[in-house]
Amino acid sequence: MPWLLKLLSPILGTPEKERQRALDRISRSTPVEEGGFKFYSLPNEEAEEHHLFQRPEALQFFYNGKLYKVTGERASGVFELFLDLLYVAMIALFSSDVAEHPDWPHLLKYLVIFFHSYQIWQDLRETFDNYYTDDILQRGIVLSVMIGMAIFANNAAYIGFGHKRSEVAYLSAVISFQVVHFILIANWFFYSLFIPEHLVRMRVMGCINIFTFLLRSLLLIPHTSWTFRIIIALLALAIERGFWVYIYSPWFQTKEYTEFSTAVNIEHESDRMTALYIIVLGEFLNSLISDASIILGLDIAAGRAVMVLIIAFSLNWLYVHNDGSVKNTHALRRSALTAIGWFIIHEPLCAALVLSGDIAAEFVKYDILENYNLEWFFCYGLAIGTFSLWIMAQCTLARDELVWPKQIRLLFRLIDVIIFALLPFAKLDTSNTLLVASVLMVITVVWENYGSLPKDHNIFTDLCYEPNQSSAPLLSSEPHDHSAVEQEVEALLHANETIDPGTAEQTANKYGSVGH
Template structure:
């Protein structure tokens, strides 16, 4: 008797019913879809606008405004990412909604530069539109996936009150408008944590989600490469700026190495609370990288000066400290044995350079920061090699027995 051969999930990608992707036996090792990669491009624009805004206002107020605008932009990315991780169908309806979200985020990015002036209303409306499109995605999925109702209920708990606050802020001026923004964002950020029990029935994908966050990290790292390239593109190859550019690239390489070789992605399989640590831990990671990019650009410009300016020093060194602290917290959450006094010392050194770096020449400060990162990466490589050697020895001993 001839067996019927069933071709799995091939042909018509125009219309697909949403399903919980994590429960599918066909998933296995899952990668980002083309629409997800296309979607990430709008965040290149958003992050570039945020960085440009900080570059022109490197002060305490500038840092606070940068952080205040960075959070909703990052949160918008996570909302789409977690939806797609669970329910991405990549069909016509899904693509149209994602493309609509991209357009809303473009308008969000376009209003970043003047969000605390005459662009506040545009920023508010663009952000509300972004969140509303995510709501439409969840409304669609609950028609086909019953467990998705928990996701929709949790989303509505933050969407309704925060949207009211965002829209109400249009009617007010400073500082009431920004107080309403802060309250709305606090509601949005806390709701998934407080409603964790509603998420237990819809786990995240163990390979897809880390890849998505890795791609976001790579995008923001790219901003530092752009900073190095753009500041040397004018043909200014004087010795000190050139050395600063080389140091800047080397710092970016070390940060890349630390993330993609030593960050514990296994944390997301430990439960929903660990997923929250992984998710929220990436906010200071990507924010720190954006700060380093701004600091690198100013360091190259100011390399011929005796010392780095206060803002450039804190962007560069403070960004590295924020980045490394966040990686450490995620790794320790995955396994307590990952705690390292070396990481604590690295964060302390970066902060010390930020505080007292005004006593050092600009290149000396940047060089010390780079040296610390090179030592950190080197020790981690040696630790990995030692651990692998020990495991091989244990396996050989067990085999002999």
């Protein structure tokens, strides 16, 4: 959208002083190659210990088509994980509302609330990925966001559908969300003063989010129709997600204003998304523990609980297994389009599996469900989740020769999707539904793991594996003459001869190693 860049051109110019500072970092970088992947390692500006404030730096970016990044392992920070704990409670609250009221209006409400919560989590995740300092400012932002989102979640659960405090809860949820949104917008503009490498992206996103912030302000008009409110909320989300895709796309990176362009820390981003996925699967486990009182003894309810656990475990396995290849190019490294697709697919994946995980509690408790919509929501949640895992695996480029080609390895994921989609029509009881789902998941895991073995692999070689003898220490089978060694060493000492390393080695070779 060139018109947008021209409109914003007065604020997109990089101050020359900051530009030269960025070029100085580039001049001090060194070329690095890791596993065939080449980039330039930026100097790591170590901050003084116990500093309350640290100047933010771009941890990775592109310049003239070359990647520059700060090297070193970047694991999830303590306060990032602390934020995730809040989201554990939030998503459980959102999905349980649908489990208690399994109808289409509550499902729509769940999706709108979930995607708005996800938007805040994503914006904060990107801040930590690109400008992590762990100073008092970032910790304060995390605390402010957590306070705002806690208020948002508790009020959002009571929005609409005849609740006597619905309007109060609705307005409180909107206001708290807007406050959090404003904090993140202000943070983008503040950080853009110090980070010329990402100035264009942050200010364009800041301006777009100012527009969506004003658009969502229409939601504060009291007593408007729910149709109007849902349209405004979804429109704001669509604008934010659409411009996010555009800004990270190759089309935006080639514009005249983007001398520097953004990059992502693959290890950290993958770590954060994996952490979110585990939180999502935690909903399946929560359904086993929160209703543990109904699982007494080894009855049919216990069997259903085991099947739910198998489904969750298999879903986790498939996510980690990805496309089964060992030598591959990650979606975030393969291309901008696969990277965008990899990020976006996590949204329906998480939204669908959270819902299925919470409804799984109803499957464990009852033989027959009172509301048939629960069957639909559970099965289609699994179908969408499994299909999302199939798409995610397609984003990875496999580079090794395995027993089966990639599409054959992933075939059962598509078969699972079809069967999950048709399963509600069979009108089975909860035990048989879980049995079909768990068996399908196990078959899929076994199929993919066998198909992912090396082409020349013999499954029995693992059992008959013998360690490489050449790498083992050479131990003499002859008994060591310890007394002879001691006598020779004593003779050398009496002759006032120095036992240098060469003499010691000759003695060891003569009599064998005797240990310490």
